[in-house]
Amino acid sequence: MKSFVRFSVIKAFVLKELTELVRTKLIIMVYMMPSMVTILFGYGIAMDVTHSRISIIDNDNSKYSSELISKFSHSKYFDVTLTHESEAEALEAIKKAQSDIVLIIPSSFEKNLLKGQKSELGVFIDAAFANRASTMQNYVQGVIQSAATTSAPMITLNTRTLFNQAMRDEDAIVPGLIGLVLLVAPAILTALLIVKEKEKGTIFNFYASPIGKLEFLIAKLLPVLMLHSLNIFILFIWATYLFDVPFRGSFFLYWLSSEIYILISLSIGMLISIIAKRQIVAVVLTVIITILPAFLYSGMLMPISSMQGISWVEAHIFPVMYYNHILYDTFLIGQGFDSPKIVLYLCILIGYVVALLGLGALFLKKEMR
Amino acid sequence: MKSLFFAIVFKELKSFMRSAALVAVVLYSFTIDIYVAGEGIDIEPRNVAVGYVDNSGGGISKKILSNLHSPEFVAPVQFLSQKELSNAIYNKEIMVGLVFDNDFEKLYREKKNTQLNVLLDATSASQGFTTLMYLQSILLSFEDIQIPLELKIHKLFNQNSDNKSFMALSELLSLITMLVVILTAIVFVKEKEDGTWDIMLLMPIDAKLTILAKTLSQVIIVMGGVILSLGFVIFGMFDTPMNGSFWSFIFLTFLYTFSSAGIGLFVAAIAKDVMQVAQFSIVIMIPLIFLSGAWTPVYTMHPFFQVLSFFSPLRYYIEGSESIFYRGTPFLDLYPYYFGVMILGFILYIIGFKKIGRLF
Amino acid sequence: MADLHLMDAFHVSGVSVRYKDKTAISDVSFEATSGEIIGFIGADGAGKSSLMQAIAGVVRFSGEISYLGQSYHSPKEAEKIKIHTGFMPQGIGLVLYDTLTVDEHLRFFADLRDLKKDAEFLAYKKQLLHMSGLSEFVDRQAMNLSGGMMQKLSLICALLHRPKLLILDEPTTGVDPLSRLELWEILRNIAKEEGTIILVSTAYMQEASKMDRVLLFHNSKVIASGTSAELIDSIRPFVYEKSLLYKDENSLNFDETSYSLTPLQSALKEPTLEGLFFVNALKENKNIAEFVINKKENDEVIPEVVMECHGVSKQFGSFIANKEIDMKLKKGEILGLLGANGAGKTTFIKMLLGLYSIDEGELTLLGKPIKSGKDRQELKSKIGYVSQHFALYKDMSVKENLLYFASMHRIDKKAALSRIALYAKELGFEEYLGSFANELPLGVNQRFSIAAALLHEPLVLFLDEPTSGVDTLARAQFWQILGKLKEIWGISILITTHYMSEAQFCDRVVLLKNGQKVADDTVINLYKRFPQAQSFEDIFLEFYKEKG
Structure with a gap:
């Protein structure tokens, strides 16, 4: 009787796949894509809105008004332009996306303040980018509040930010990017591995030989897993050395969960490859179903705890959330295996692998259809 | 052709x-x-999960907490110790933790400088920041500090x-x-x-x-x-x-x-x-x-x-x-x-x- | 004796294969004992491939197949015998990986079967490589092999683990005569020495004589079986010397032979296995009608010399594919281009077409010297081409494909439809018009591609193995059409083939060997040069046995 899985058979396929990946130069992409995405986004994505372009129309030209203006000038969040345009012209500039905010200081500003009367400041914000608009609104309010309250309020906030003390965007984003690329890149590579053979006809080598389904699946997944495993380390280096993201947790946990996560990504790609009859379908489907959830449910844009309704359910369906939780823990928190939640999430990830591989083995048929 | x-x-x-x-x-x-x-x-803070530990035992803290409401916040959850609260934050169940110290109520009533301790999960930095801004303005309005300035904000193009x-x-x-x-x-x-x-x-x-x-x-x-x-x-x-x-x-x-x-x-x-x-x-x-x-x-x-x-x-x-x-x-x-x-x-x-x- | 073999007996009983709405093969039963070579012959689409796929356990079927005392009814149950089987599906280079070299393929297939790489294995591998003539090409990637070489590589990959049950679907399609001989040599050795049961389908009827038993497939059924001699005997009364006197639905003529169900006055002739198809067609009342073709409406003036080239050479890396070839194709001439696999036939034709650049040499097409791609542009509509693996757009039906090609040649839809109908009838792919390209048997695919090449009524045809894998009847019809086209339209044809018997239909034959021209003469003159030759195949072999 033959044993459960035979090493030589798997080796044959692994060697073949590796040779093909090298000859078709796809191996370059295996390493280029994840690093490129991480570096580009790591440098580029800023969640903070800095340098909002604010046009101030100062109708008062007084000491008080210039004090207020200088508060804005000194803030890193604003790039101030003093303008003598009419209100309509300034609004037109927003319409043409040449400015983001218009602040109008009324002519009686100083007079009213001295009299202790209220004066009204007009603020116009470009809300085309809704999130940015809210953030800008908060900043404007913040500056004006701090300018107005000369005496300190009685309750002060004694804030201790956890995990990301400096509130650096890099710390918040780079680990999430790892979760993104390790889901997308391996899936896209595997998505074509089986459907390609179906389209070309080489799948007969599998159909007509005594290779077990399990052997075939392992043989198909192993080369990609091996290649992408190296990315776990490469991405770690980018995160910690290039972006100075702290690493507070267990490296073993990081490595282990990443390997499992890559396996999930591979299994998703493989499942698509098994179901799809045409390569083009497999490509488009993989791109669509991995990139978006990887972004949405990464926790980069929005904490999962803030999600409700459909998005909460969806976030719990996609594996991204579980992996990212562990990922952020290893980088920023460092609870590791002490946290029962992390152990639970790790088990859930393993559950995904088992379920997806099981589905793959179920759908994979050793016969023509 | x-x-x-x-x-x-x-x-x-x-x-x-x-x-x-x-x-x-x-x-x-x-x-x-x-x-x-x-x-x-939603990139704006919505449904931010807040937890608190109240050692002050008084009404002020309750009043402040009652200002944390939807859509920005979900109803605050009480924890018995700071340790439990921290754990919840570590597990990402809670994003903002408020700790009211023993003397919080007393100091406030005596009109002395009072501190409210905030623990913030800043993993998503911008949301953390905006949440702080919200808290700040809630406190301002709570204390009913009169600012002699009124902001009239118009959001253009996308009013909502x-x-x-x-x-x-x-x-x-x-x-x-x-x-x-x-x-x-x-x-x-x-x-x-x-x-x-x-x-x-x-x-x-x-x-x-x-x-x-x-x-x-x-x-x-x-x-x-x-x-x-x-x-x-x-x-x-x-x-x-x-x-x-x-x-x-x-x-x-x-x-x-x-x-x-x-x-x-x-x-x-x-x-x-x-x-x-x-x-x-x-x-x-x-x-x-x-x-x-x-x-x-x-x-x-x-x-x-x-x-x-x-x-x-x-x-x-x-x-x-x-x-x-x-x-x-x-x-x-x-x-x-x-x-x-x-x-x-x-x-x-x-x-x-x-x-x-x-x-x- | 019989008892001894009982265990390795192979039974097929009541096997049927059905696809969605059509029956591919129905209710076939036969058996074989160890060491037997069983041939599957029959028209394209008669169900040979489906039966093979069922036996190989790669497609669902009903009925029972048993081997070595184990019976199976589904692909799943067939798993247990796959360790003993070797399967080579139909299609040129289908099971090969483009970027792997010959040697890497052998290693892959050996590992796939978990073979020990001992001295015995290495010797066997060397023997297979030698037999297939691939010894010199072990480091070449599959995508750079010629069609015939791909076939041979696929075959030796299937032989590598010395299967006990070998299932070969048209292994010799596109393989040159010399290699075919060697290949059969090996098959017979395996059958004799290892007791392997070999099921093999083929379109080369000469090969049938090398089989122990032949199953004749027709319309999804096996209609006859026996040794090739028995099958030939069965049609003996219907085969006559050519007689032009009788012409009715009960008789037909092809080449130098007449077939008739009613007695003819001319003398009986020694039948061949090909005759089986003609007689069968008569019995089915499916007479091959005379091909009717009209003179072209706008007769163009065709230059006396259609294609002329001097010193044409092509090199791929260090491999010389074509070396200083001179060739001339005259108006209204059928020129056969013969040679072993990898001799440079396809490369040469692709250079003529502009699919490969010409490294050195001069080329004149239809009186026009070809210097750049621009020179070819207006000639494209005057040239017809059939390639070795002619491909269709997979997601369109045959008819849609043909209509698309017609529209590309600016043929109006009405004319296109009538031409398509004509060729579909003549070449016998009417029933496949609605099928999608990837569902076609290889032979039908070739017929369709011939139609595609003729649609725009070209002045010159370049045909690269148009008849490979095509069944006897369709080939006969095809050559009739070519003859008519030459006669009535005066078109010139450059054709490659591995059916040496087809050389006699050519006005002139050019032989290529290792990229060089070694002969350029009429068939009659070549027979004169080798008086001892029984058939043209012998002449071909003579050239290849000569050293150098």
Whole structure:
């Protein structure tokens, strides 16, 4: 009787796949894509809105008004332009996306303040980018509040930010990017591995030989897993050395969960490859179903705890959330295996692998259809 | 000549329609995928989970807490010790923790400086920051400090700060890029893989015509998807405002899809099989999408990237589209976007055209 | 004796294969004992491949197959015998990986079967490589092999693990005569020495004589079986010397032979296995009608010399594919281009077409010197081409494909439809018009590609193995059409083939060997040069046995 899985058979396929990946130069992409995405986004994505372009129309030209203006000038969040345009012209500039905010200081500003009367400041914000608009609104309010309250309020906030003390965007984003690329890149590579053979006809080598389904699946997944495993380390280096993201947790946990996560990504790609009859379908489907959830449910844009309704359910369906939780823990928190939640999430990830591989083995048929 | 051109276009469209799975996937992308993107995310703090430990035992803390309400906050959860609270934050069940010390009530009543301790999960930095701002202003209003200034804030173009339609629109624009590049590239590479390439070369037709017809067919498919998506999702589900002209958007989209098809041509020229198409297009598209400002505003980027972003046609497309939808910029004032897309599109198309034309 | 073999007996009983709406093969039963070679012959699409796929356990079927005392009814149950089987599906280079070299393929297939790489294995591998003539090409990637070489590589990959049950679907299609001889040598050795049961389908009827038993497939059924001699005997009464006197639905003529169900006055002739197909066609009342072709409406002036080239050479890396070839194709001439696999036939034709650039040499097509791609542009509509693996657009039906090709050649739809109908009838692919390209049997695919090449009524045809894998009847019809085209339209044809018997239909034959021209003469003159030759195949072999 033959044993459960035979090493030589798997080796044959692994060697073949590796040779093909090298000859078709796809191996370059295996390493280029994840690093490129991480570096580009790591440098580029800023969640903070800095340098909002604010046009101030100062109708008062007084000491008080210039004090207020200088508060804005000194803030890193604003790039101030003093303008003598009419209100309509300034609004037109927003319409043409040449400015983001218009602040109008009324002519009686100083007079009213001295009299202790209220004066009204007009603020116009470009809300085309809704999130940015809210953030800008908060900043404007913040500056004006701090300018107005000369005496300190009685309750002060004694804030201790956890995990990301400096509130650096890099710390918040780079680990999430790892979760993104390790889901997308391996899936896209595997998505074509089986459907390609179906389209070309080489799948007969599998159909007509005594290779077990399990052997075939392992043989198909192993080369990609091996290649992408190296990315776990490469991405770690980018995160910690290039972006100075702290690493507070267990490296073993990081490595282990990443390997499992890559396996999930591979299994998703493989499942698509098994179901799809045409390569083009497999490509488009993989791109669509991995990139978006990887972004949405990464926790980069929005904490999962803030999600409700459909998005909460969806976030719990996609594996991204579980992996990212562990990922952020290893980088920023460092609870590791002490946290029962992390152990639970790790088990859930393993559950995904088992379920997806099981589905793959179920759908994979050793016969023509 | 004309009929030949349309024969090719027609053949490619038919070929697309024949693959039920492909049609389904494209339909899914233009409808459900965009819906999920719009529905799923809110970058503004919403439903922030707050936990607190109240050692002050008094009414002030309760009053403050009662100010934390939806949509920004979910009802605060009480913890018995700071340790439990920290654990909850570590496990990401709670984002903001408030600790009212023993002497909180006493100090406040004595009108002394009082401290409220805040523990904040700043993993998503911007949300953390905005949450702090909220807290600050809640405290200000709680203490009823009179500011002699009143802010009258007008949000232009999108009064409700409707984030959903914005996210859905962004997703649509990125999706157009991805699909048009991949589909165009595959139309050519499929011929290489299936061995019909030689046959195509031997047809007594100008190579330019073939290339143009094949790209047009994919542009038509994507444009069809765009219209579907606009009708069902963008306008249908999210009530996205349309302050500008619908047709300027369609025109801009057409210019843009054609220029992105140029990228597809380039990918097709360098790729040998569908596998390579998948990899190459992602490597080319991601920087392109990134540099466009779809995910992060251009002027907040690293200065080097800001310069590079001038070369992403998607940048002009996105800015142009936002202007049309929200700002209602009139057709003639949109010229920078049209020119941006057209010039870059022309260059990309010529490069792609030349590159693939060499194989003919 | 019989008892001894009981365990390795192979039974097929009541096997049927059905696809969605059509029956591919129905209710076949036969058996074989160890060491037997069983041939599957029959028209394209008669169900040979489906039966093979069922036996190989790669497609669902009903009925029972048993081997070595184990019976199976589904692909799943067939798993247990796959360790003993070797299967080579139909299609040129289908099971090969483009970027792997010959040697890497052998290693892959050996590992796939978990073979020990001992001295015995290495010797066997060397023998297989030598037999297939691939010894010199071990480091070449599959995508750079010629069609015939791909076939041979696929075959030796299937032989590598010394299967006990070998299932070969048209292994010799596209393989040159010399290699075919060697290949059969090996098959017979395996059958004799290892007791392997070999099921093999073929379109080369000469090979049938090397089989122990032949099953004749027709319309999804096995209609006859026996040794090739028995089958030949069965049609003996219906085969006559050529007689032009009788012409009715009960008789037909092909080449130098007449077939008739009613007695003819001319003398009986020694039948061949090909005759089986003609007689069968008569019995089915499916007469091959005279091909009717009209003179072209706008007769163009065709130059006396259609194609002329001097010193044409092509090199791929260090491999010289074509070396200083001179050739001339005259108006209204059928020129056969023969040679072993990898001799440079396809490369040469692709250079003529402009699919490969010409490294050195001059080429004149239809009186026009070819210097650049532009020179070819207007000639494209005057040239017809059939390639070794002619491909269709997979997601369109045969008819849609043909209409598309017609529209590319600016043929109006009405004319296109009538031409398609004509060729579909003549070449016998009417029933496949609605099928999708990837569902076609290889032979039908070739017929369709011939139609595609003729649709726009070209002045010159370049045909690269148009008849490979095509069944006897369709080939006969095909050559009739070519003859008519030459006669009525005066077109010139350059054709490659591995059916040496087809050489006699050519006005002139050019032989290529290792990229060089070694003969250029009429068939009659070549027979004169080798008086001892029984058939043209012998002449071909003579050239290849000569050293150098």
